[in-house]
Amino acid sequence: MYYDTEQPLPADDLSHLSRKLLCRSDDEKQALVAILDEFYTLDDGVYRHERCDVEIEKYRANKQAKARAGKASAASRKGKSKRSKPARKEHKSTPVEHVLIDRATGEQLNKNYELRTKNQELIDKTPRPEQKIPTTEVDQW
Numbered sequence: 001m002y003y004d005t006e007q008p009l010p011a012d013d014l015s016h017l018s019r020k021l022l023c024r025s026d027d028e029k030q031a032l033v034a035i036l037d038e039f040y041t042l043d044d045g046v047y048r049h050e051r052c053d054v055e056i057e058k059y060r061a062n063k064q065a066k067a068r069a070g071k072a073s074a075a076s077r078k079g080k081s082k083r084s085k086p087a088r089k090e091h092k093s094t095p096v097e098h099v100l101i102d103r104a105t106g107e108q109l110n111k112n113y114e115l116r117t118k119n120q121e122l123i124d125k126t127p128r129p130e131q132k133i134p135t136t137e138v139d140q141w
Helices: 014-020 026-039 050-084
Strands: 041-043 046-048
Touching: 014 026, 046 050
Parallel strands: none
Antiparallel strands: 041 046
16 A cells, blocks of 8 residues: 555554555454554654655656656657758659550550469460370379
C-alpha cells in the first residue's frame, strides 16, 4: 500500500488501515501492529519506512527526468521538421509516356497489354514428338 499510494501509512485509524490491507482475523491485525512497530517509524501521525521513501523518491525523479526528455525530444523533432521543409515551389510536371517493350522480340506493346509471368500462363504439357514418353516406372526416374 505504501508503494501503491506513494505515501506513508496513516496511523490515526488502525481499523481502517487493517481493512485496506485485508487483515480480517485478530491474528492478522496483531501481525499488522507488530510489523508496523518493528519496521516502520511513527512520524507526525503516519508510519514511515526509510527504504520505501528512498525508492519512491528515485521513482519520482526518474519519472520527471523522462518527462523532461520526452518534451525536449518532441520540441527537437518539431524544430527539425520546420527547418527541413523547403519553400514550396510550383513545379509543372512533364507528361511522360511509359512504353512497354517485349523483351523477346523488341517490339513495342500496346498500352493496354498486360504482362504476365510464366506462373500466370498455362503451360502446354503435351509431349513433343522428339521427347520420349515414359512407359515404365524405371523410365520415369
